[in-house]
Amino acid sequence: MPERSTTGEPAPGRRMRPDVRRSLDALLTAAAEVFETEGVDAPVRRITAKAGVGAGTLYRHFPQRSDLITAVFRNEVDACAAAAPALAAQYEPVEALERWLHRFTRFIAAKQGLKAALHSGDCAYESLPGYFQERFVPALTRLLDTAAATGGIRSDVTPDDLLQALSSIIDPDGPEYTRRMIGLLVDGLRYRA
């Protein structure tokens, strides 16, 4: 028995067939766009249409709707986490940190539609908060450490605190507000340089 995959990404055993790779990518990017504009309850057909893919293809890769949502979420978590080292290589430590914080808040803001699903009691989403932490804490830790090592910021703030604080900042409408708040936060970090 070929062992139901249900995940879509890792491909542990053999290499992935190119057509599978193509339709999987198309589905994930299409779903990401649709979820962002119409929410995670958007019609399936809208996603398959945008991906240029048949309905059967979607259901073979993601038997449950939650599988697709989870996969998209993890994809975007990865992308956001991957931005940290990239920024670290391009900017000086404190600016890299600040830029990443903005990147992170954009990510959180776009994922507001997920909150309802997360709290819906559906156990299919139980793993998401764990993945969230698992990926973002190391990414942010490196940024904080190098910024602290060069004396740019104080060193007594934990990544968890910062992530928590950001998540609760994004609510009030207007990205301008968020922008100012992050500025304030970074200034606060600089205070004991």
Next chain:
Amino acid sequence: MPERSTTGEPAPGRRMRPDVRRSLDALLTAAAEVFETEGVDAPVRRITAKAGVGAGTLYRHFPQRSDLITAVFRNEVDACAAAAPALAAQYEPVEALERWLHRFTRFIAAKQGLKAALHSGDCAYESLPGYFQERFVPALTRLLDTAAATGGIRSDVTPDDLLQALSSIIDPDGPEYTRRMIGLLVDGLRYRA
């Protein structure tokens, strides 16, 4: 202009046409049963079938699904609140209180399906918590007062505290647990008799 009713119950102006009365009652009791067994997302047709009523009839009285849910909820709140004076007339004060508390927890337990709707952000349900308080606080107040007046229980517990405590007791599965907890609670009330 006949002024959209959307409520279904009060009938402020003229008396209600008998056929309206009939289909309204049938709809409300049918919806109550269906909501209890299948949750508030149950198919509309199941309700109209059980009520022996056409779809058009439902939509004329309850243009939005939330209207029907709200009406059923208020109906059952009323029924539960009305049980208080009835029990007070039939039993001695402390026993009446205890019996009503059980009645109340059964009500809460049956309404678990509503929690998701309440927290869904849909502003159609904003009035429900208010109605909940408005009806239950007076009902419970009378029970507590008369029980306290006859010296059966202490008099330093507010209705709000009690309602709050009960709402948080019902969760753990098994009505037996809830039963014991209420016994404990009433014993606690008796303590300073």
Next chain:
DNA sequence: GCAAAAACGGAACAGCGTTCCGTATTCTCG
């Protein structure tokens, strides 16, 4: 009783998730 008004039932429509299978692509091995 008899029009006029109001409410009823249920067929009809559009949109949804999901399944199924004939067809096309890819892999494997001689």
Next chain:
DNA sequence: CGAGAATACGGAACGCTGTTCCGTTTTTGC
């Protein structure tokens, strides 16, 4: 490199959903 098997694809088809609409029935006011 080519043939056969294995795998994945597309999209038509199904059943169920919410909602609207209108011909028919019930109720009212005179």
